[in-house]
Amino acid sequence: MEFKVLGKDGKARAGVIKTNNGEVLTPAFMPVGTQATVKTMSPEELAEIGYQMILANAYHLYLRPGHKIIEKLGGLHRFMNWKSAILTDSGGFQVYSLAKLRKISDEGVEFQSHIDGGRHFFSPEKVMEIQEALGADIIMPLDDCPALPASRSRLEESVERTVNWAKQSKAVKKKEGQALFGIIQGGLDIELRRRCFLELYQIGFSGYALGGLAVGEEPNERAKIVEEMSRILPEDKPRYLMGVGPVEECLSAVRQGIDLFDCVLATRNARNGQIFTSSGKINIKNSEYAEDESPLDRECDCYVCRNYTRAYLRHLYVSGEILGIRLNTWHNLYYYQMFFTRMREAVMAGKFEEFYLEGKKKFEEER
Amino acid sequence: MEFKVLGKDGKARAGVIKTNNGEVLTPAFMPVGTQATVKTMSPEELAEIGYQMILANAYHLYLRPGHKIIEKLGGLHRFMNWKSAILTDSGGFQVYSLAKLRKISDEGVEFQSHIDGGRHFFSPEKVMEIQEALGADIIMPLDDCPALPASRSRLEESVERTVNWAKQSKAVKKKEGQALFGIIQGGLDIELRRRCFLELYQIGFSGYALGGLAVGEEPNERAKIVEEMSRILPEDKPRYLMGVGPVEECLSAVRQGIDLFDCVLATRNARNGQIFTSSGKINIKNSEYAEDESPLDRECDCYVCRNYTRAYLRHLYVSGEILGIRLNTWHNLYYYQMFFTRMREAVMAGKFEEFYLEGKKKFEEER
Numbered sequence: 001m002e003f004k005v006l007g008k009d010g011k012a013r014a015g016v017i018k019t020n021n022g023e024v025l026t027p028a029f030m031p032v033g034t035q036a037t038v039k040t041m042s043p044e045e046l047a048e049i050g051y052q053m054i055l056a057n058a059y060h061l062y063l064r065p066g067h068k069i070i071e072k073l074g075g076l077h078r079f080m081n082w083k084s085a086i087l088t089d090s091g092g093f094q095v096y097s098l099a100k101l102r103k104i105s106d107e108g109v110e111f112q113s114h115i116d117g118g119r120h121f122f123s124p125e126k127v128m129e130i131q132e133a134l135g136a137d138i139i140m141p142l143d144d145c146p147a148l149p150a151s152r153s154r155l156e157e158s159v160e161r162t163v164n165w166a167k168q169s170k171a172v173k174k175k176e177g178q179a180l181f182g183i184i185q186g187g188l189d190i191e192l193r194r195r196c197f198l199e200l201y202q203i204g205f206s207g208y209a210l211g212g213l214a215v216g217e218e219p220n221e222r223a224k225i226v227e228e229m230s231r232i233l234p235e236d237k238p239r240y241l242m243g244v245g246p247v248e249e250c251l252s253a254v255r256q257g258i259d260l261f262d263c264v265l266a267t268r269n270a271r272n273g274q275i276f277t278s279s280g281k282i283n284i285k286n287s288e289y290a291e292d293e294s295p296l297d298r299e300c301d302c303y304v305c306r307n308y309t310r311a312y313l314r315h316l317y318v319s320g321e322i323l324g325i326r327l328n329t330w331h332n333l334y335y336y337q338m339f340f341t342r343m344r345e346a347v348m349a350g351k352f353e354e355f356y357l358e359g360k361k362k363f364e365e366e367r
Numbered sequence: 368m369e370f371k372v373l374g375k376d377g378k379a380r381a382g383v384i385k386t387n388n389g390e391v392l393t394p395a396f397m398p399v400g401t402q403a404t405v406k407t408m409s410p411e412e413l414a415e416i417g418y419q420m421i422l423a424n425a426y427h428l429y430l431r432p433g434h435k436i437i438e439k440l441g442g443l444h445r446f447m448n449w450k451s452a453i454l455t456d457s458g459g460f461q462v463y464s465l466a467k468l469r470k471i472s473d474e475g476v477e478f479q480s481h482i483d484g485g486r487h488f489f490s491p492e493k494v495m496e497i498q499e500a501l502g503a504d505i506i507m508p509l510d511d512c513p514a515l516p517a518s519r520s521r522l523e524e525s526v527e528r529t530v531n532w533a534k535q536s537k538a539v540k541k542k543e544g545q546a547l548f549g550i551i552q553g554g555l556d557i558e559l560r561r562r563c564f565l566e567l568y569q570i571g572f573s574g575y576a577l578g579g580l581a582v583g584e585e586p587n588e589r590a591k592i593v594e595e596m597s598r599i600l601p602e603d604k605p606r607y608l609m610g611v612g613p614v615e616e617c618l619s620a621v622r623q624g625i626d627l628f629d630c631v632l633a634t635r636n637a638r639n640g641q642i643f644t645s646s647g648k649i650n651i652k653n654s655e656y657a658e659d660e661s662p663l664d665r666e667c668d669c670y671v672c673r674n675y676t677r678a679y680l681r682h683l684y685v686s687g688e689i690l691g692i693r694l695n696t697w698h699n700l701y702y703y704q705m706f707f708t709r710m711r712e713a714v715m716a717g718k719f720e721e722f723y724l725e726g727k728k729k730f731e732e733e734r
Contacts, residue, residue: 035682035683035686035688036679036682036683037683037688037690037691039688039689039690040689040690040693041690042690042693064682064685064686065657065678065681065682069657069658069678072658072660073658073660073676073678073679074660079676079678079679079682080679081674081675081679290432290436291436291439291440293439293440293441307448308448309440309446311432311436311440311446312403312440312446312447312448314432315402315403315431315432315446316402316403316404318431319402319431321402321404321406322406322407322689322692322693323404323406323407323408323409324404325689326407326409326689326693
């Protein structure tokens with residue numbers, strides 16, 4: 001993996017990540033394909049929208065269908081017919097949010113599957129083995145990801161473990177071309193966050209991720225961590241803000257120099273009928289759209305907005321038709337991709353601050 | 368609407384129906400798009416597979432979103448972004464199979480909506496009004512469709528009503544280019560079927576449909592009706608066997624000179640994991656496919672078979688992923704379309720009997 005910053009405007013950067021499976025222009029939003037599919041979408045549709053990297057999940061794919069099956073079938077790219085880059089998350093977060101009866105120790109995490117209750121154990125090495133088998137382009141080490149708020153001593157423990165596990169993860173053999181990122185923990189404690197980063201930096205990783213956020217804290221608390229950390233994150237490595245997805249937060253984080261994002265928001269909201277538009281969110285379920293012949297978003301030129309009315313999409317939604325959530329998802333993912341493309345263009349044109357202020361004003365008006 | 372027979376082999380015919388929304392090569396299978404969407408599929412995907420006409424349902428669209436809304440939005444083609452032909456069924460069958468507390472009289476049917484229990488009344492004229500608003504290329508009159516077995520007197524009543532309603536339907540103004548078919552009732556009673564047809568023929572319709580089948584009788588009883596009726600159906604009009612879908616039955620019916628078919632089998636089975644292949648049906652849920660790297664059907668060259676393994680499709684299915692039922696549906700619809708294309712080619716090449724015997728043998732072996 002190679003990373004280059006191609007343009008800067010303030011702290012905001014436009015760059016490119018080169019992987020064995022193509023380039024990823026940054027800042028980039030990664031659609032979430034937890035179970036080896038971005039819900040409702042085909043790989044060709046994602047590529048048509050412009051996505052160059054998606055996220056999949058080691059925890060989920062380990063449990064079902066099993067990483068060894070995917071390896072035997074030629075790896076995750078081939079398994080799911082996705083020809084561009086993939087980042088796999090380690091499962092550290094999922095063990096905390098989904099699994100039952102987890103028991104954490106310095107050796108790893110024991111947990112029960114959320115699917116069938118079966119007992120499993122994740123060590124840092126095991127999680128690397130899983131991700132080597134999956135063959136993603138960028139992989140993440142097992143981390144200790146506490147829910148917030150958390151006590152200082154819990155956060156200290158989490159940082160220590162996360163650093164040790166990162167070191168162990170780095171020592172494990174990977175697939176050729178697989179890049180390992182470090183995950184920074186430390187909750188809302190800047191000093192702990194700094195300490196965690198500095199120790200990870202000494203080990204040395206291909207990129208650095210802010211983990212353990214979007215786990216209960218307020219957006220402004222999160223923003224403060226992003227701002228503080230962006231002062232010390234190395235310029236020459238990709239910076240990844242894990243699991244944070246509201247576009248207004250992405251905008252602020254890009255302004256601080258963040259390059260990568262992932263979030264279920266775009267896809268999950270679509271399945272609930274919530275649509276992102278250039279004039280704010282709408283819910284397509286609402287009866288006010290029953291006879292509305294306008295597209296979801298007049299300013300959008302995606303496949304959905306070019307071909308379907310709100311009235312039709314509402315009809316599909318209230319009728320429980322799958323095409324409805326397919327089209328909603330398509331539009332929301334296009335909205336995100338366009339927003340990121342515009343951020344990138346603004347950086348390259350030296351007009352990011354203008355873009356940022358305009359965006360911020362708009363999002364505030366919509367609230 | 369115009370219909371031409373372009374080739375014959377025995378009683379089997381290859382023809383073309385010309386509509387305001389393009390040509391439909393026959394014999395043709397129409398995917399069912401009850402609620403203005405063929406479940407899980409986009410219109411472009413249906414066109415890519417080769418479909419030239421789909422079926423939608425007046426009963427469903429009247430109840431939701433309402434035919435007047437669809438009319439206001441430019442008609443059904445525009446509403447659902449489908450650029451080829453549409454046939455709408457009248458709802459006669461749906462009133463019997465879905466609605467509650469129906470009360471039938473010579474004036475029409477009173478029923479309660481299966482969605483919200485609201486009371487509605489369908490007269491033959493009302494059903495024409497609905498279909499004029501929807502604007503389908505081929506429309507069907509309200510008919511009286513009894514479940515089988517039915518008494519002789521019930522069947523006689525059904526035939527009489529169906530003929531009277533067909534006459535009333537013909538008298539109603541339609542959209543320019545809209546073709547009205549006649550629906551032949553009469554259950555398994557050949558004499559009643561003949562009587563029904565002859566009376567409809569005197570009124571005169573653009574095509575003739577065998578209705579009231581696949582409502583409880585055995586396939587061989589159905590086949591007998593098809594065989595007997597095909598002797599007297601006019602050569603120069605399309606012949607439509609309503610709601611009958613197993614490919615082996617379509618094969619036999621095409622041999623008797625049937626041109627049009629519709630059935631939910633291809634799409635519904637796909638959603639239940641049942642896949643049609645050139646070597647018989649399989650259920651993708653089965654654990655035997657967990658590590659199977661072969662495509663659904665080695666002899667199929669559809670998008671799904673070119674890009675995905677059974678192992679992946681099983682994973683999607685057992686994980687409850689929508690892409691799974693999308694891809695299953697795609698493949699099954701492709702299977703049907705290919706089967707119909709081959710029947711047509713066999714007729715045009717004068718080799719239909721050979722194709723029929725081979726197919727029949729294969730289907731028997733698979734049982």
